[in-house]
Amino acid sequence: MRHIFRKTLLAAVLAGSTLAAHADHWTLSGDVGVHDPAILKEGATWWTFSTGEGIQVLYSGDGKAWSRGIKVLGARPAWWSTYVPAHSGLDVWAPDVVTYNGKVWLYYSISTFGSNTSAIGLLSATSVAKGDWSDRGKVISSKSGTNDYNAIDPNLTFDADGQPWLVFGSWFSGIKIVKIDKGTMKPTGSITTLAKRSSGIEGPAIVQREGYYYLFVSIDKCCAGTSSTYKVAYGRATSITGPYYDKNGKKMTDGYSSVxxxxxxxxxxxxxxxIYRENGYSIIARHAYDATANGAPKLLISDLKFSGGWPSY
Incomplete structure (x- = not known):
């Protein structure tokens, strides 16, 4: 159930060590327990936000040794009960974090398993380190029997002109995208379908590189430990709104993708x-279930490379 694409406007924020200093597959230590990680570097500190009570937080001085921080939310925003009445507690799914226009924006989702009565919310802060998060309310919602899509797994991305877009979605009618207003950081305009797959698709993330937009998704089933069948897959397009094709030229809206x-x-x-980019290098963060630790979900980070116009580790 989650990308961060960064343009050169973030160069000052990202000053420090470069991604090129790491091995292709990063050797991680410390507390690396995550599900659906979103990764960001602020100054010299790396941060990940992930699924869990109140939005879980990890931090690292080098991107390798990780420690657990304070969860983002200590109480439920009042509006949650209006849009997802069956949701209880502080369980939050698949956050996404981006620095843009002088603020840190944290999108997240609330839902219940098997239902598309869901909502995406938004928080903002002056910096991750300060942690002065403000509730910006609902971004988009979906309701069982009313909407065909599922409003979870948000990812804020940007087109080649710097226009922000929100890509989201899970199962049901698949992956969607909608333009984001630069002032409110909420949707404006119509929703477009990017990908569908009857046997499971979610966790979208889009990055733009050398004339193409790459849509990364998670296909098949998560959340069952070592019985999970999740896979990272992708397609590409020449427009952020698609159509997206796999390596064999087949459309992601027809259920295809490349693993x-x-x-x-x-x-x-x-x-x-x-996906996170810095100074021309890209990395991909994701979770996987550790067979040597009873299937506990843990953080993995690798350099993301592109060869012949297609991604690889």
Whole structure:
């Protein structure tokens, strides 16, 4: 169930060590327990936000050794009960974080398993380190029996002109995108379908590179430990609103995609991916279920490369 695309306007924020200093697959230590990680670097500190009570937070001084921070939300915003009445507690899914126009914007989703009565919310802060989060309310919602889409798994991205867009969606009628107003940071205009898949698709993330937009998704099923069948997959398009095609030229709206990562004997069911760029280098963060730790979901980070116009690790 999650990307961060950054333009050169973030260069000052991202000053410090470069991604090129790391090995292709980063060796991580400390507390790396995450599900659906969103990754961001602010100054010299790395941050991940992930699914869990109140939005879980990890931080690191080098991107390798991680510690757990204070959760973002200590209480439920009042509006949650209006849009997702069956939701209880502080369980939050698949956050996404981006620095834009002098603020940090944190999108997140609330829902219940198997239902598309869901909502995407928004928080803002002057910086992650300060943690002065303000509730910006509902961004978009969906209701069972009313909407065909599922308003979860938000990802804020940008087109080649710097226009922000929100890509979101899970199962049901698939992955959607909508333009975002630069003032409110909420949707404006119509919703477009980017990808569908009857056997499971969610966790969208879009990055733009050398004339193409790459849509990364998680396909098949998550959330079952080492029985999970999650995979990271992708397609590309020449317009942010599609159509997106896999490597064989087949449309993602027809259920197709190309698999980037299907996991291995230890790291089962990788997905919930997020892409981060710095100084021309890209990384991909995702979770996978650790077969050596009873299927606990953990953070994985790898350099993301592009060869012949297609992504690889």
């Amino acid at each position: 980037l990562d299907a996991g291995n004997s230890r790291w089962v069911g990788p997905g919930g991916q997020d």
